[in-house]
Amino acid sequence: MIAQPYLSQLFSLDGRVALVTGGSSGIGRAIAGALARAGARVVVVARGEAALADTVDELTNDGCRAAWVSADLGTRDGVRTAAEKAADVYGEPDILVNSAGINLRPPLGELTDDVWDATMAVNLDAPFLLGQRFGPGMAERGYGRIMHITSQQAHRAFVRSGAYGVSKGALESLARSQAEAWSPYGVTCNTLVPGFVRTPLNERLSSDPATVEALAARTLVGRNGLPEDFAGAAVFLASRASAYVTGQAVFVDGGFSVH
């Protein structure tokens, strides 16, 4: 039987350090906030200093411990430099959340090498490199939580899936590889799969009310997602409560994927 004090400790992130890429906007920002409010010290890594500073101000004003690192995760040097700067703040992370992502939407027929490379760099290479940098240390310390934010497009074709769907499908596979390598050492690796969430990522799609309504109608809950919908799942996957959950795709999509 699980005693009550033990149950609340299960979800606590006190003493943990988290690195959240894309933590200055949308889903990543909501996750960074949730992890910080659950007790973690959080470093947000993204592009754009104003949004980063604003995110960290919000958290520190709320009594949380948070810091930011500005980086271009679209280059390998950018990722490596960001990783070292982030680790300098509170030490190596126990929790790594890869939320930074881009969705350039040319149909496959019009896809250039440049769009392909840029998509893979941010959506797939950066999560891989950060995992390689921090996963072994987590395994050595006996506790780690890696989460990647993927997409419905990892699981089925959509209009203009192009490079984006491929990058997210590969990220699902990366999570399983990481889970296979590190789960025996206390490091779980999972993905969070959103439905449609209005954020700067899909500004153009979001500006068409008919599309937004049609997407909401495809959920079982009857509405599109909000960044805050990811808070609970992220705290669960970051905490000791999820010790036996690894290599999984956790759909936070209001039932979109099963409707």
Ligand SMILES: NC(=O)c1ccc[n+]([C@@H]2O[C@H](COP(=O)([O-])OP(=O)(O)OC[C@H]3O[C@@H](n4cnc5c(N)ncnc54)[C@H](O)[C@@H]3O)[C@@H](O)[C@H]2O)c1
């Ligand atoms: N919004 C949705 O409907 C939706 C659906 C499925 C999947 N996703 C995924 O969720 C994740 C978060 O998306 P969001 O909707 O919150 O997007 P967003 O545009 O609100 O945030 C993206 C974040 O990534 C960062 N970023 C982008 N390119 C970067 C780069 N080169 N270097 C450093 N940082 C960079 C941005 O600075 C920002 O913080 C993405 O991986 C996205 O693919 C979103």
